[in-house]
Amino acid sequence: MNVDDSGPEDDSLLLQLMLAGEERGFASLYRKYQASVYRFSLQISGRQHLAEDVTQETFLVLIRAAHRYQPERGPLLLYLFGIARKLAWKSMRRERFFSALDDDHVVEPVCLPDLAGDLARKAEVRQLTEAIVSLPRKYREIAVLCCLQELSYAEAATVVGCSLGTVRSRLHRAKDLLLKKLKVRGLGQKAAGNGSVWGTAYDV
Amino acid sequence: MGRFGVRLMMCDECERILLDWTSAPTNDARASSVSLLTLAESHTQSCPECASRSADLARLHAALDQLRDSTSQMEAPAQVETNLLAAFRQSTTRNASFIGINLGKLL
Numbered sequence: 001m002n003v004d005d006s007g008p009e010d011d012s013l014l015l016q017l018m019l020a021g022e023e024r025g026f027a028s029l030y031r032k033y034q035a036s037v038y039r040f041s042l043q044i045s046g047r048q049h050l051a052e053d054v055t056q057e058t059f060l061v062l063i064r065a066a067h068r069y070q071p072e073r074g075p076l077l078l079y080l081f082g083i084a085r086k087l088a089w090k091s092m093r094r095e096r097f098f099s100a101l102d103d104d105h106v107v108e109p110v111c112l113p114d115l116a117g118d119l120a121r122k123a124e125v126r127q128l129t130e131a132i133v134s135l136p137r138k139y140r141e142i143a144v145l146c147c148l149q150e151l152s153y154a155e156a157a158t159v160v161g162c163s164l165g166t167v168r169s170r171l172h173r174a175k176d177l178l179l180k181k182l183k184v185r186g187l188g189q190k191a192a193g194n195g196s197v198w199g200t201a202y203d204v
Numbered sequence: 205m206g207r208f209g210v211r212l213m214m215c216d217e218c219e220r221i222l223l224d225w226t227s228a229p230t231n232d233a234r235a236s237s238v239s240l241l242t243l244a245e246s247h248t249q250s251c252p253e254c255a256s257r258s259a260d261l262a263r264l265h266a267a268l269d270q271l272r273d274s275t276s277q278m279e280a281p282a283q284v285e286t287n288l289l290a291a292f293r294q295s296t297t298r299n300a301s302f303i304g305i306n307l308g309k310l311l
Contacts, residue, residue: 021296023289030288035279042278055280059288063295125274128267147268148275172223179260182267 011076019066030059033077036149037084043144044088046133054091058084074158081149081159085141131181139174146171218247218254222261 014032017025037058042051061083062069069079132143145156146167153167160167221244248255 018292023292023296026292027285027289030285034285038280039275039278042275052280052284056284056287059284060291063288063292121270121274124267125271128271132271147265148272150272168224172220175223175261175264179264182264 012071015066015069015076018063026059026063029062029076033080034059036077037080040081040144040149041084041088043129043132043148044085044141045092046129050088050091050095054084054087057087061087074155078151078155078158081145082161085159089137127182128178131178134181135174135177139170139177142167142170143174143178215247215251215254218244218251219257222254222258 011029011032014025014029018029019025034055038051038055041054041058042048045051045054058080062080069076073079132140135143141160142156145151145159146153151159153164153171156167156171157164221240244254244258248258
């Protein structure tokens with residue numbers, strides 16, 4: 001979602017309705033942002049059950065403390081990302097989630113109609129997902145925010161609460177680490193074949 | 205400056221531009237760095253190491269785009285909305301009864 005398209009005027013109106021106890025205010029905000037918050041949580045944790053919990057908890061925080069949102073500090077979506085980020089790291093710490101992914105909980109890419117290339121793409125997406133999830137926290141969250149959620153450096157800085165320069169350097173480092181991890185894993189080898197986006201660059 | 209007054213680019217500067225350029229479509233850096241990218245591209249034509257680095261980054265971004273596309277339709281299960289709406293109703297009821305109790309005390 002493009003943060004600029006989120007309609008801050010609409011959001012403040014919906015928040016006012018919500019604060020006045022109107023369910024439609026909350027329901028509209030939830031329907032507007034749940035997918036972005038869910039995907040962000042999923043991309044950062046790599047686990048669906050955790051993403052569901054984090055999404056639910058994030059909007060519970062909004063129900064309990066909507067008055068704490070300050071529009072002058074940025075769009076509502078960035079505020080929600082900020083909450084989701086903290087909750088996700090807290091949940092991952094609780095689950096001691098710093099080990100390899102379990103197969104039964106890993107993010108499964110959506111199947112594409114092209115069946116011939118689907119397996120190869122799925123393997124690539126899975127390898128990249130695993131590489132992202134194995135990044136250290138400070139690089140992972142920036143990679144997800146900038147590369148997958150398509151936030152600008154300034155928006156990512158708002159979510160994480162750091163400077164723009166820090167976002168830039170962390171993103172550069174994240175990309176370096178991703179490239180190294182993907183090279184080690186030999187992404188683009190036999191499973192991907194010639195149609196791989198990685199071509200033969202990572203053949204060892 | 206180079207021999208003919210053309211600005212020469214160093215490898216680390218080239219890498220920084222490539223990393224910034226391919227970060228995100230909405231990145232502010234993109235709009236303002238077209239000329240820098242042209243410089244970086246001409247640098248990669250004469251520097252095999254940077255050309256290889258540029259190709260690696262292009263592949264990484266293609267894979268990231270693929271990953272983003274593959275999750276673009278994902279959303280929270282319907283049960284989450286059901287739970288949250290129930291929590292919202294509960295919180296408004298609680299607030300209403302709290303106000304009611306306090307009004308009762310005042311009256």
